[in-house]
Amino acid sequence: MKIIVDAFGGDNAPFEILKGCAQAVDELDIDILLTGRKDEILRVAKENEISLNRMQIIDAPDVITMEDHAGEIMKSKVNSSMAEGLRRLAAGEGDAFLSAGNSGALVVGATLLVKRIKGIKRIAFAPVMPKKDGCFMLIDSGANVECKPDMLRQFGVMGSIYMEKVMKIPNPRVALANIGTEEHKGGELQHEAYAMLSKTDLNFIGNVEARDIPIDGADVIVADGFTGNTILKTYEGVAILLLGKLKGIFTKNIINKIAAGILLKDIKALMKTMDYNEYGGAPLMGCAKPVFKAHGSAKAKTFFNALRLTKAYVDGGVVDEIAASIANYRKDHGQEPVEDVSEE
Amino acid sequence: MKIIVDAFGGDNAPFEILKGCAQAVDELDIDILLTGRKDEILRVAKENEISLNRMQIIDAPDVITMEDHAGEIMKSKVNSSMAEGLRRLAAGEGDAFLSAGNSGALVVGATLLVKRIKGIKRIAFAPVMPKKDGCFMLIDSGANVECKPDMLRQFGVMGSIYMEKVMKIPNPRVALANIGTEEHKGGELQHEAYAMLSKTDLNFIGNVEARDIPIDGADVIVADGFTGNTILKTYEGVAILLLGKLKGIFTKNIINKIAAGILLKDIKALMKTMDYNEYGGAPLMGCAKPVFKAHGSAKAKTFFNALRLTKAYVDGGVVDEIAASIANYRKDHGQEPVEDVSEE
Numbered sequence: 001m002k003i004i005v006d007a008f009g010g011d012n013a014p015f016e017i018l019k020g021c022a023q024a025v026d027e028l029d030i031d032i033l034l035t036g037r038k039d040e041i042l043r044v045a046k047e048n049e050i051s052l053n054r055m056q057i058i059d060a061p062d063v064i065t066m067e068d069h070a071g072e073i074m075k076s077k078v079n080s081s082m083a084e085g086l087r088r089l090a091a092g093e094g095d096a097f098l099s100a101g102n103s104g105a106l107v108v109g110a111t112l113l114v115k116r117i118k119g120i121k122r123i124a125f126a127p128v129m130p131k132k133d134g135c136f137m138l139i140d141s142g143a144n145v146e147c148k149p150d151m152l153r154q155f156g157v158m159g160s161i162y163m164e165k166v167m168k169i170p171n172p173r174v175a176l177a178n179i180g181t182e183e184h185k186g187g188e189l190q191h192e193a194y195a196m197l198s199k200t201d202l203n204f205i206g207n208v209e210a211r212d213i214p215i216d217g218a219d220v221i222v223a224d225g226f227t228g229n230t231i232l233k234t235y236e237g238v239a240i241l242l243l244g245k246l247k248g249i250f251t252k253n254i255i256n257k258i259a260a261g262i263l264l265k266d267i268k269a270l271m272k273t274m275d276y277n278e279y280g281g282a283p284l285m286g287c288a289k290p291v292f293k294a295h296g297s298a299k300a301k302t303f304f305n306a307l308r309l310t311k312a313y314v315d316g317g318v319v320d321e322i323a324a325s326i327a328n329y330r331k332d333h334g335q336e337p338v339e340d341v342s343e344e
Numbered sequence: 345m346k347i348i349v350d351a352f353g354g355d356n357a358p359f360e361i362l363k364g365c366a367q368a369v370d371e372l373d374i375d376i377l378l379t380g381r382k383d384e385i386l387r388v389a390k391e392n393e394i395s396l397n398r399m400q401i402i403d404a405p406d407v408i409t410m411e412d413h414a415g416e417i418m419k420s421k422v423n424s425s426m427a428e429g430l431r432r433l434a435a436g437e438g439d440a441f442l443s444a445g446n447s448g449a450l451v452v453g454a455t456l457l458v459k460r461i462k463g464i465k466r467i468a469f470a471p472v473m474p475k476k477d478g479c480f481m482l483i484d485s486g487a488n489v490e491c492k493p494d495m496l497r498q499f500g501v502m503g504s505i506y507m508e509k510v511m512k513i514p515n516p517r518v519a520l521a522n523i524g525t526e527e528h529k530g531g532e533l534q535h536e537a538y539a540m541l542s543k544t545d546l547n548f549i550g551n552v553e554a555r556d557i558p559i560d561g562a563d564v565i566v567a568d569g570f571t572g573n574t575i576l577k578t579y580e581g582v583a584i585l586l587l588g589k590l591k592g593i594f595t596k597n598i599i600n601k602i603a604a605g606i607l608l609k610d611i612k613a614l615m616k617t618m619d620y621n622e623y624g625g626a627p628l629m630g631c632a633k634p635v636f637k638a639h640g641s642a643k644a645k646t647f648f649n650a651l652r653l654t655k656a657y658v659d660g661g662v663v664d665e666i667a668a669s670i671a672n673y674r675k676d677h678g679q680e681p682v683e684d685v686s687e688e
Contacts, residue, residue: 132585142523146531179486179573187490187570210577214585226531229523230571233554234578241476241558242586242618249610256610262603266593274586 001029003310004094007036008063008081009101010296010303014041017100018050020303025054027304028311033094035060036081060084063101066296070104074112082106086113089289095314096290098306100281100298107143110284110291117319118337119326120286121151125225125293126159127232127282128167128309130274131214137163138221139285142229149192152176152222153200157329158285158322159220160202165316166283166309167219171203175218177227178207189224197222210234239274281306283313286322290314345373346438347654351380352407352425354444354640358385361444362394364647369398371648372655377438379404380425404428407445410640414448418456426450430457433633439658440634442650444625444642451487454628454635461663462681463670464630465495469569469637470503471576471626472511472653474618475558481507482565483629486573493536496520496566497544501673502629502666503564504546509660510627510653511563515547519562521571522551533568541566554578583618625650627657630666634658 005021007014014036021032031054034041038059045052062080064073073083082101086109089097097114099106103125111123126139139159144151156174163172176194178186183194185207197204208217210231223231246267250260260267281294281302290313294306327337349365351358358380365376375398378385382403389396406424408417417427426445430453433441441458443450447469455467470483483503488495500518507516520538522530527538529551541548552561554575567575590611594604604611625638625646634657638650671681 132588145523177574179489179570179577210574211581211584213578214581226523227571227574230521230554230574231578233523234557234575235582237555237558238579238582239586240555242583242614244476245614245617246590249607249614252610255606259603259606262599263593263607266596266600270586270589270593273589 001096001311001314002031002033002094003307003314004033004035004085004088004097005307006081006085006097006099006101007034007041007057008060009099010294010298011066011100012297012299013063013100014044015048016298016300017303018045018052019048019300020298020307021055022050022053023300023304024307025051028308030054030307030311032056033058033085033088035085035088036063037061058084058088064105066102068102068105070102070108073105073109077105083109083113086110086291089291090114096292096310098292098294098310100294100296100303100306103142103282103293103296106291106293107284110287114291115288116286117288117323117326119330120154120158120322122147122154123284123286124155124158125282126155126162126285129232129235132216134169135167136213136217136219136221137167138223138228138232140223140225140228141232141282142225143284144225146226147189147224149189149196152189152193152224153196154286154326156197156200156202156204156220156222157325159222161321161325162283162285162313162316162318163219165318165321166312169219172219173205174202174220174222175205175208177210177213177221177223177231180209181207183207193222243271243274281309283309283318288319290319345440345655345658346375346377347651347658348377348379348429348432348438348441349651350425350429350441350443350445351378351385351401352404352445354638354642355410356641356643357407357444358388359392360642360644361647362389362396363392363644364642364651365399366394366397367644367648368651369395372652374398374651374655376400377402377429377432379429379432380407381405402428402432408449410446412446412449414446414452417449417453421449427453427457430454430635433635434458440636440654442636442638442654444638444640444647444650447486447626447637447640450635450637451628454631458635459632460630461632461667461670463674464498464502464666466491466498467628467630468499468502469626470499470506470629472507473576473579476560478513479511480557480561480563480565481511482567482572482576484567484569484572485576485626486569487628488569490570491533491568493533493540496533496537496568497540498630498670500541500544500546500548500564500566501669503566505665505669506627506629506657506660506662507563509662509665510656513563516563517549518546518564518566519549519552521554521557521565521567521575523553525551525553527551537566587615587618625653627653627662632663634663
């Protein structure tokens with residue numbers, strides 16, 4: 001398998017990216033196609049004695065920054081490492097693409113360069129997040145601010161396939177994020193999406209309140225991008241607040257420091273389970289080929305994790321499964337097979 | 345001052361309610377008008393030696409449960425303690441009304457029995473919540489699933505007045521909950537509300553991401569009810585998850601228990617700052633007279649806290665301030681003074 005990697009995406013590129021890649025070549029038995037400034041990649045690898053074994057480099061002079069507007073990937077940043085990687089993926093030079101760069105640009109670039117699976121209306125940004133035990137997918141988490149009910153139905157289908165094939169959760173429970181569990185809760189979007197999800201053969205368990213999501217609301221939480229992003233960001237904010245306050249207690253005085261020392265191992269394990277970096281990042285669901293987003297602040301270990309999940313995304317045959325599911329749905333509903341679906 | 349209290353609202357009525365009321369009579373120098381089953385109030389007070397000094401009882405045979413549909417307050421539950429209390433408030437028999445009962449029913453009942461301040465389009469449910477230091481108001485948190493931009497402007501005005509007059513925060517910072525800080529973020533509702541809030545004389549600081557809310561996003565977070573409820577419930581869920589995991593660590597084995605014992609006082613203080621009960625509940629903003637919601641699981645101490653805040657809601661002259669602000673706005677915008685505003 002060959003994974004195309006944006007060597008200049010994220011806060012710690014290219015050093016931590018290269019380190020993560022070197023580990024992945026060794027441990028995951030993959031080949032890597034790096035995109036980015038070739039000279040700098042070679043220099044950083046040499047200075048830090050990072051092996052570039054089984055890695056090929058495609059020179060790309062530009063870098064998309066976190067501050068760039070998403071659309072620049074098709075304009076001023078068309079020669080960026082991200083755009084180049086996506087073009088190479090579209091051209092069949094690799095099996096998947098991984099970047100720790102600008103999420104918005106990645107969604108725009110993936111949509112326009114890699115294209116969507118036939119019949120899929122929108123690409124969704126779908127992080128896998130920690131809950132009380134295990135994890136869940138939050139789809140969509142911000143790629144699509146305004147959604148139609150049928151998009152939410154597709155998010156449910158895609159999320160269910162991913163959680164089953166990649167995260168190995170049998171018959172994943174799919175739920176709709178809402179402000180109450182009763183069927184009549186929420187607005188028009190929720191009412192219509194609820195009805196549509198009920199008619200699928202998904203393991204749809206109905207509405208879930210945000211309060212229950214961190215405990216064990218479902219394996220796939222379906223939401224429009226505004227709601228999903230709000231859940232994602234509140235999740236992060238409250239965790240940061242509480243863990244920060246805890247740190248304050250642990251370092252308050254010498255007695256507390258000693259007590260905290262005893263608990264340290266367990267507390268660190270807790271922080272790890274709550275750390276969304278540990279899960280490696282977020283797949284972009286609905287692309288015609290696997291595209292994966294690593295966390296912008298990813299260091300080598302997290303980036304390695306993301307490479308592992310990107311490989312699992314390919315191995316799981318997720319794209320083909322989604323394509324088959326969408327084609328079946330169209331057939332069952334008397335719709336013609338599509339060559340492509342235009343933006344409405 | 346006389347506060348009307350729903351003696352049969354919430355999970356712990358009437359015992360904990362009566363205990364909280366007795367403390368409030370002593371410490372806050374207020375009179376109380378209780379609504380509910382008179383016989384049971386008298387029996388519980390006698391059995392538990394709770395003084396009913398400065399308390400008057402209005403018999404009301406029914407109780408609205410947490411499971412009742414909100415609209416029942418105007419139908420099958422028109423003789424409930426909640427409906428009776430709201431009617432007495434509307435009739436001028438008290439200065440404010442406090443209930444720990446069904447939030448939805450309270451919003452419906454307050455809207456139809458107490459009515460809105462002239463010119464106010466919607467009553468908002470607006471809990472005051474903990475952040476890193478101090479607290480903030482989240483308005484609306486679920487009373488209005490679908491909102492128009494002008495409602496969000498009014499939420500900002502009402503929240504600002506409450507935080508200044510009751511929580512004593514000078515010149516409160518008002519922000520719009522959004523999925524990014526840039527002005528163009530979000531959907532049509534956010535764009536229009538942003539423009540409207542910018543034109544007010546509020547201390548409007550722009551958009552705030554949910555991630556920053558728990559740290560110190562603003563003093564007043566403005567949102568439509570769907571988004572606000574999602575933030576509120578995610579907040580609660582993540583806090584429950586983390587504090588639960590922490591408890592697991594502290595009780596894991598004897599060594600951990602000893603270490604946790606040392607930290608216990610500080611951890612308890614942390615839990616207290618994160619406990620939204622400690623803040624006593626949520627005012628309903630926009631009612632023609634002060635209506636306050638205590639947490640459904642409120643015990644005596646929390647209910648006492650809610651009574652203290654209800655008194656501050658009256659003392660702060662919040663309703664008059666809002667009425668004056670809305671009247672000024674209409675005048676400034678060349679609109680006629682209103683006698684009442686119908687639902688659109």
